[in-house]
Amino acid sequence: MALTDKYAELIQAAKTGGISNVQVREQDNILYIDGSTNSGALKDSLWDVYNKIDPDYRAGDLVLNIDASAASGTKATVSTESSNLNIRKGPGTDQPVVGKTAHNEVVLIVSRPNEQWSLVRTDGGIEGYAYSQYLTQS
Known part of the structure; x- marks a missing residue:
């Protein structure tokens, strides 16, 4: 199974959830999802989706690089x-x-x-x- 298929729900959540400049690439059996947001909660929601796919974050085949530096707190x-x-x-x-x-x-x-x-x-x-x-x- 391709990593883009495995993480299709996560990729879709990033694209439709408000992540800006979403870029998805696969390299050396690792899927990279890059983008940015001004919402820390949105970034957290992506980790929740990831946890459903890969409980306890054990697969080691995803880099979720979402910059939330514009968020306030x-x-x-x-x-x-x-x-x-x-x-x-x-x-x-x-x-x-x-x-x-x-x-x-x-x-x-x-x-x-x-x-x-x-x-x-x-x-x-x-x-x-x-x-x-x-x-x-x-």
Whole structure:
């Protein structure tokens, strides 16, 4: 089965849900979906569709690269004991780390797809998902 067939529902959701500049390509058995949105909730809804297709995000055959940097939200302080907080590509510990944010650093919460994960953006422009337990809203 081609990856575009496997992820047809996700591709359709991106195209009809308001993602701008949707680009879909397959390379080396990985499907890349790129685009942008001003809604963190819309980006989260795509992860929900993905989770239905690939529960627990285990297949490793999709890169969902949706830029939500235009979204607005609230500020939160990283409240780890002393270490840095990982920022991940998607809402799960199996997702690759795209950056880190320091203890006591303030980040912008773009959205919260669920109680465990928050879509955040640092002042340096790193955007991804952080474990909500380590974020204290300002």
